[in-house]
Amino acid sequence: MPVLALLSTVFVIGFEQAVQWQYGPAGIVGLLLLTVGIKAKSPACSSAGAVLLALLMAAPAL
Numbered sequence: 001m002p003v004l005a006l007l008s009t010v011f012v013i014g015f016e017q018a019v020q021w022q023y024g025p026a027g028i029v030g031l032l033l034l035t036v037g038i039k040a041k042s043p044a045c046s047s048a049g050a051v052l053l054a055l056l057m058a059a060p061a062l
Contacts, residue, residue, distance in 0.1 A: 023056045030056060 019027040030052030037046025 023053075026052065027056055 030049045033049030
């Protein structure tokens with residue numbers, strides 16, 4: 001069980017770093033809103049995070 005927890009932690013940290021590198025601070029805010037909304041079972045918060053991430057991914061690269 002500790003190995004699974006360690007692997008999931010490494011994956012989450014790596015994913016957060018990749019989002020921040022690719023999409024900047026707005027990507028971290030979107031990911032944070034999505035995560036908090038899912039944990040708190042708040043559809044408004046998770047939807048806002050999902051929409052922000054979708055907009056960042058759909059925007060043309062500058």
